[in-house]
Amino acid sequence: MAKLQQRRTQNTEGDFYVDASCIDCDTCRWMAPTVFHEAGDQSAVYHQPNTAEERVKALQALLACPTASIGTVEKPIDIQTVQQSFPVCIDENVYHCGYHAESSYGAASYLILRSEGNVLVDSPRFAPPLVRRLEDLGGIKYLYLTHRDDVADHQKFHDHFGAERILHEDDIVADTRSVEIKLSGYEAFSLAPDLVILPIPGHSKGHTALMYREKFLFSGDHLAWSERLSQLIAFRNVCWYSWSEQIRSMRRLSNYPFEWVLPGHGRRHHGNRQEMTQQMQQCIDWMERSSDSGW
Numbered sequence: 001m002a003k004l005q006q007r008r009t010q011n012t013e014g015d016f017y018v019d020a021s022c023i024d025c026d027t028c029r030w031m032a033p034t035v036f037h038e039a040g041d042q043s044a045v046y047h048q049p050n051t052a053e054e055r056v057k058a059l060q061a062l063l064a065c066p067t068a069s070i071g072t073v074e075k076p077i078d079i080q081t082v083q084q085s086f087p088v089c090i091d092e093n094v095y096h097c098g099y100h101a102e103s104s105y106g107a108a109s110y111l112i113l114r115s116e117g118n119v120l121v122d123s124p125r126f127a128p129p130l131v132r133r134l135e136d137l138g139g140i141k142y143l144y145l146t147h148r149d150d151v152a153d154h155q156k157f158h159d160h161f162g163a164e165r166i167l168h169e170d171d172i173v174a175d176t177r178s179v180e181i182k183l184s185g186y187e188a189f190s191l192a193p194d195l196v197i198l199p200i201p202g203h204s205k206g207h208t209a210l211m212y213r214e215k216f217l218f219s220g221d222h223l224a225w226s227e228r229l230s231q232l233i234a235f236r237n238v239c240w241y242s243w244s245e246q247i248r249s250m251r252r253l254s255n256y257p258f259e260w261v262l263p264g265h266g267r268r269h270h271g272n273r274q275e276m277t278q279q280m281q282q283c284i285d286w287m288e289r290s291s292d293s294g295w
């Protein structure tokens with residue numbers, strides 16, 4: 001629960017506010033960009049919602065916030081309705097789960113609804129309203145984990161839904177030793193005809209990405225859109241394993257067609273395949289320049 005007495009002074013007057021516990025994960029700023037912005041290395045409300053759509057988005061951000069840093073002065077009587085809005089459809093049968101976890105620094109997780117069995121991509125918080133919605137939607141067959149940082153409540157999702165967890169062996173630590181499907185090597189792994197897992201070492205040694213129907217790329221912390229640069233980027237300052245290896249992985253990834261980049265951190269992006277091909281080349285060129293400059 002956000003604390004009114006810790007309301008940041010950078011918030012504009014009104015019902016919604018961010019308190020001092022914000023960890024600057026960026027989630028509220030991309031979920032409700034007309035309400036939240038960055039102010040002094042944390043978020044703040046710069047515009048109070050004044051339409052029904054803005055209010056729903058602000059309340060969705062409140063529920064997604066990993067540290068419960070967003071509050072309202074008045075008790076939100078519509079909060080249960082907004083709880084029901086998760087998972088939020090992105091495109092076709094692909095959804096954003098919301099309920100980000102602090103242990104993964106607010107990484108986004110996704111749901112793919114499939115008649116052959118649903119796939120949860122990275123772990124959200126094991127929040128009862130979300131769990132009930134996932135039950136209604138048919139449960140979870142696979143819990144695919146892009147890499148070691150975004151595993152959050154994987155054990156609880158496995159215990160509750162019997163989901164088979166998938167993680168590359170190079171990213172397995174004590175907490176994930178019990179995952180059911182341990183990937184190895186650097187060849188593409190076909191989980192099903194529509195689901196291909198691509199090893200892309202760099203951010204971490206065992207980082208992988210999931211390609212769904214050659215349209216949706218779940219990129220973890222390997223690749224994301226930068227609003228500031230208006231291009232696809234990788235995160236050099238949080239590259240834990242090898243930047244040169246990450247560039248090589250990016251080159252391999254550029255051989256695959258896709259239309260959506262759905263990351264753990266950073267912004268998502270949608271474009272046609274031709275644009276994505278150009279974007280990937282631009283990203284690789286930018287990474288190589290970053291490599292030269294030591295940025």
Ligand code: SF4
Pocket residue numbers: 018021022023024025026027028029042043061064065066067068069070106
């Ligand atoms: S979602 Fe929460 S923790 Fe993340 S930036 Fe917004 S207020 Fe801060």
